Amino acid sequence: MSAVSRFPVANPMVIFREELDEWAVLFDPDANETFALDPTSVFIWKLLDGKHCKEDILTKLNEACNDTPEDAPQHLDEFLEELAGKSLIGVEK
Amino acid sequence: MTTKNQQEIQIPECGYTLNTIYFYLTEGCNLKCRHCWIAPKFQSEDAEWPSLDFELFKDIVRQGKALGMRSVKLTGGEPLIHPDIDKILDYICEQDLQVTVETNGLKCTPEIAEKIAKGKNPFVSISLDGSEAAEHEWVRGVEGCFEAALEGVRNLVKVGIRPQLIMSVMKRNAHQLESIVRLAEKENVESVKYNLVTPTARGEQMHEQGETLSIEELVKLGEWVENTLQPSTKIRLQYSHPNAFKPLSKMFSRPQGKCGIFGIIGVLGSGKYALCGIGETVQKLVFGHAGTDKLADIWNNNKILHDIREGLPKKLNGICGDCLLKEECLGSCIAMNYYTHHDLFAPYWYCAEAAKAGIFPKTRIRPGSQYEKVI
Ligand code: SF4
Numbered sequence: 001m002s003a004v005s006r007f008p009v010a011n012p013m014v015i016f017r018e019e020l021d022e023w024a025v026l027f028d029p030d031a032n033e034t035f036a037l038d039p040t041s042v043f044i045w046k047l048l049d050g051k052h053c054k055e056d057i058l059t060k061l062n063e064a065c066n067d068t069p070e071d072a073p074q075h076l077d078e079f080l081e082e083l084a085g086k087s088l089i090g091v092e093k
Numbered sequence: 094m095t096t097k098n099q100q101e102i103q104i105p106e107c108g109y110t111l112n113t114i115y116f117y118l119t120e121g122c123n124l125k126c127r128h129c130w131i132a133p134k135f136q137s138e139d140a141e142w143p144s145l146d147f148e149l150f151k152d153i154v155r156q157g158k159a160l161g162m163r164s165v166k167l168t169g170g171e172p173l174i175h176p177d178i179d180k181i182l183d184y185i186c187e188q189d190l191q192v193t194v195e196t197n198g199l200k201c202t203p204e205i206a207e208k209i210a211k212g213k214n215p216f217v218s219i220s221l222d223g224s225e226a227a228e229h230e231w232v233r234g235v236e237g238c239f240e241a242a243l244e245g246v247r248n249l250v251k252v253g254i255r256p257q258l259i260m261s262v263m264k265r266n267a268h269q270l271e272s273i274v275r276l277a278e279k280e281n282v283e284s285v286k287y288n289l290v291t292p293t294a295r296g297e298q299m300h301e302q303g304e305t306l307s308i309e310e311l312v313k314l315g316e317w318v319e320n321t322l323q324p325s326t327k328i329r330l331q332y333s334h335p336n337a338f339k340p341l342s343k344m345f346s347r348p349q350g351k352c353g354i355f356g357i358i359g360v361l362g363s364g365k366y367a368l369c370g371i372g373e374t375v376q377k378l379v380f381g382h383a384g385t386d387k388l389a390d391i392w393n394n395n396k397i398l399h400d401i402r403e404g405l406p407k408k409l410n411g412i413c414g415d416c417l418l419k420e421e422c423l424g425s426c427i428a429m430n431y432y433t434h435h436d437l438f439a440p441y442w443y444c445a446e447a448a449k450a451g452i453f454p455k456t457r458i459r460p461g462s463q464y465e466k467v468i
Binding site for chain 2: 015017018019020021023024025027029033034036038
């Protein structure tokens with residue numbers, strides 16, 4: 001398991017491109033790998049600026065959606081772990 | 094050396110399970126479609142063409158199962174004009190194989206429909222190139238084939254199979270993309286797939302004669318199908334443009350038909366093994382003959398199959414090499430790419446034309462690519 005930073009920050013090398021349907025393409029030039037982000041993941045990705053902690057992100061998510069599921073914190077943890085596992089966000093050493 | 098997975102299926106030496114065999118059962122066809130990428134000979138009462146020997150078919154199936162095969166696709170030519178189609182369908186059922194049938198529907202009688210329905214998870218697609226006889230028959234070249242195809246659809250629906258309609262889109266029928274959906278709703282089919290006429294065999298002539306749509310028109314139609322037509326119906330619509338032109342939401346929210354090139358081999362009506370039906374027109378993509386060669390030898394040792402497994406997607410060139418979706422797409426159709434450029438890793442015609450016209454989606458191009466500049 002990767003140790004996700006308290007204030008997660010997106011890997012600056014990763015290319016983020018939003019599309020018309022609010023999904024986005026993430027491209028990691030180092031690994032030459034492409035990922036697709038759904039609209040919720042895009043929302044979170046934009047907050048991975050090293051200034052927002054997980055609680056901030058959850059608060060913003062709650063503000064933006066009327067019906068955030070109860071297990072949103074768990075989903076957020078899993079998502080950040082996944083990003084960290086793929087070196088798409090920084091991890092705590 | 095072999096290893097075993099949990100279901101005790103032996104993984105072939107090459108490391109790739111053979112999932113499906115595409116059987117191009119007949120060298121002839123009872124229609125004369127002007128866009129056909131295989132270009133079979135016309136079969137009528139006056140002329141009958143060879144088809145795959147039933148004993149050979151059984152032998153290939155047995156060998157395929159030993160390599161992990163769990164499904165077969167019957168196509169052509171026209172699979173339902175095979176003289177032993179009854180026995181073939183019974184045998185597939187006995188062998189507990191999933192079956193897909195691609196047909197023009199003319200010979201899809203109530204009896205044949207019953208037999209297909211007895212198979213494991215049958216999937217049937219029927220070609221219908223317009224919502225009216227005039228368009229369909231202009232494309233297919235035989236009078237009366239529109240009503241006969243619809244009869245085939247109804248015979249399937251009666252036995253509980255909701256088929257897919259496949260419409261090949263060209264200038265002549267482009268105005269019927271919507272009306273075919275309404276027909277599909279009325280006939281209670283499962284889905285409509287829009288195929289694009291590819292520049293292969295007879296389709297190549299159509300491209301040369303200006304009977305196909307331009308890349309700009311095709312891209313626009315694709316967007317319209319995804320964004321406007323699809324929301325107007327409960328029927329699943331599938332527009333066969335490559336991944337670069339599909340919304341991510343569509344690609345990742347539902348399973349997409351993906352060419353399973355690493356797990357497929359083709360068998361032609363003559364009994365030859367080939368990459369797929371392209372073997373009818375491209376000799377280099379023929380790998381041997383079922384009468385003399387063992388399927389396992391071909392599957393494990395054929396050089397072209399080996400090159401494809403080694404090279405895809407990393408050796409793709411042109412726009413495909415710089416496409417961010419190449420891992421998913423694998424260059425769309427290797428057979429067609431080879432037909433056009435004699436290179437297994439050449440770019441797919443649709444994306445190459447779009448890149449040239451400056452309408453390839455720029456969010457899907459590798460940063461720094463020469464194709465970014467075209468746009
Ligand atoms: S550029 Fe090639 S790999 Fe990318 S979507 Fe088109 S055909 Fe597929």
